[in-house]
Amino acid sequence: MPYNGKFKSTCSNISKKSKWKNPMKFHTKIRDCFELESFSKNLLPGAVAAMLLTPGAAMAIPSYTITDIGQWQPVAINDVGQIAGNVFDLATSQQRAALWSNGEITPLGPSDVTYSVATDINIFGQVVGTSQIPMGTQGTPWRAVKYTGASVVDLGAVDGGNSSEAAGINNSGQVVGRTTGYINIGGNSFFTPNVAFLHSNGVLNALGEQIGLLQSAAIGINDNGQIAGNDYGSGNAFLYDSLTAATKFIPSLPGDTTNYALAINNSGQVIGHSYNNLGYLLHSYLYDGTSTIDISPPGTYVLQAFSINDQSQIVGYGDVTGEDVGRKTGLFLYENGNMKFWDELIPEGSGWNLSAATGTFDINNNGQIVGVGNYGSEQRGFLLTPVDAPPATDIQYININSNGVISGESFNPAYPTVVVTHGWQYGVALGQDPLSQSFPLADVSQAVAARAIHDDQPLNLITYQWAGAYTDTFVEYNTAAIGVSEAGLILGRELNSLFNGAGYTGGVHMIGHSLGASASSAGYRPVHYP
Structure with missing residues (x-):
């Protein structure tokens, strides 16, 4: 591989953090x-100080700079500032998983792939997602894949299954998602299109079968091996500890019947959304291991949290009408019981409008946020960086x-x-x-x-x-x-x-x-x- 001043491939693991100033x-x-x-629980203590405010106190969320990172769809950012996302080629009708690093977007996997999707990235730049297998062949099964530099690895499926999707990866290279296949529950064999899986040390395990769930999916795994996922049978999210095999089911918000998890951080906090069977008032919650907390302010019509970092900062999409501020829509940042929308975070006159931002958002442990917004008449990827970032x-x-x-x-x-x-x-x-x-x-x-x-x-x-x-x-x-x-x-x-x-x-x-x-x-x- 020709040397280009930076390295885009990665190693698989790293030891606990210590200072090396000497x-x-x-x-x-x-x-x-x-x-x-295992990776240290707090990868960057002090990089972004958690704001230690009492409930109800004014929150000093730092101002952000906004950077145009191209006409593509960023979906996840790691603590080194590398971004995973998806690019679309109008000429060939190809959508490919891609990696943004040092200002350059590099498509991942074989060049003849017709369709692939990136969903998450770890500190080593390993990207997970879904691609056709064999690569570039239409009408073939979808498989969970892991991209590491120039290589792409098919993570497989459970017995009898031919399709899978990867949702999350931690800094030890463990991957979670869902797969089709046969599982055994209560001595009976069932074929199901949704089986939560954990891929670890080269082996794909049917996590849904271990927990006893007929219809399930895993959506995220932290560096302590805790996995957040969803039980489609009961309509409840779950939190599974891969070290102890203990499972907790996350209760819905009061008055709601259904909730789904969307992300987990290294403290085991889970975020997701909760609603009733009528589909009214989609609210977001924060589960702290014991209780489910509604983070939606009064006047919420829709609030969907997408990502939480180790400082418990949460980003997502909201549509909220408040007595003092009127209607607010688009990207929000939530911390310590306080919420601010995009127009309170970025400089006025930037030319960006994130009120109709599409897709998903992600936040890393430096407080950097990525997503898709409108710049002029175009939808483009953006990177928000705190002005006081180290x-x-x-x-x-x-x-x-x-x-x-x-x-x-x-x-x-x-x-x-x-x-x-x-x-x-x-x-x-x-x-x-x-x-x-x-x-x-x-x-x-x-x-x-x-x-x-x-x-x-x-x-x-x-x-x-x-x-x-x-x-x-x-x-x-x-x-x-x-x-x-x-x-x-x-x-x-x-x-x-x-x-x-x-x-x-x-x-x-x-x-x-x-x-x-x-x-x-x-x-x-x-x-x-x-």
Whole structure:
């Protein structure tokens, strides 16, 4: 894969959060990237401070800047600022899942796919959704899929089923959704079009069968393995703990008969909507583990919450008529019992109108919000960012190729340094899921970058692409192994050039996969500091 200054593929897991302001602590902690620990409950404490206000107090929601991110449909944003969504090509009538990163939209999956949908994204840029299987073939089953960089993985279906849809993914790569297939309940086998599933460690499990639900769907999973979903039989949402196998059913709001969950955060709070069988007055609720709270203000006709972050900020669509403000419609932000609509959040005269915003909205732990709104006569994707958002962590992306050519950004001698080297059959590895045995160069690099971003640790991130000279899809292993020593010498020479030229004395952490570990070792031996 040509180096472009950023890495779009991802690693599958990362360890618990800790500060690495000390470079030596950083080198110690970076090893944890590849230990399968659960993600920290609060990924960015302090990044967006929760507003500690007493009920009824005035809420100081920060003002937002609004950014045009193109004519497409953004649906989810992670804490690194990558956005999953969908693009539509009028010329070919194709709709494809896509990833927005650093101002660029990249369609995901094979180019001949006729129709695919993105629904969620995790911190590593792994996107889940639904696509036709086989890819690009009309009239074939829909399958839940996971996109990781250049690869796409079919998550399958339960026994006897041929279709599935993915709804959510957590930072451990676990995926939830619904599937068709046969399930066994009370000793009897039933075929159902709606079975909640959990895909974990490469296996798709019929979650609906485990809970005993004939018609169900899972809509979200947090980093603690708690899953929110819906029981279509009873018309109630549920909260399932995949670690304890305990299930709670979420009660509807007083006077209502039906409720459905739409999102869950890392505290186990669930949001959804509640209504009666007559379909009147769609209200949104917040379930805190014990009670269901109506977050809809007086005068609500429709209030549909779509997303909740770890600071309990909620975004959604509303149609509300109040005595003091008249009718308000469109995007809302709710926090600590207070609600503001879009026109109170973005600058006046921006040219944007979010009163008839369509689709869904999402909010990350930095308070950034994505969705679709009207700009002039066009519907376009937008990104709202709090004006007091913290600055982005500085990561210097640098690449060294097999000829010893250095490209990318500038080396900073004040930052700790990590060097990542790929293994044999580099080309094949790029097409594999990082949950497999082979970790591609970009996948590991993205994991390192994600860790640094979460801990606000500036970093020199150097990738060594020795493919082409000694490794390739069609180069035999023995041939590649013979070239390891020379490849290492090239790496060591260029590291010396960087370190000595900048007066760097901070040490270096080497990560290599397969033969890349040998190349990294050979590359480190000749390294000497000024």
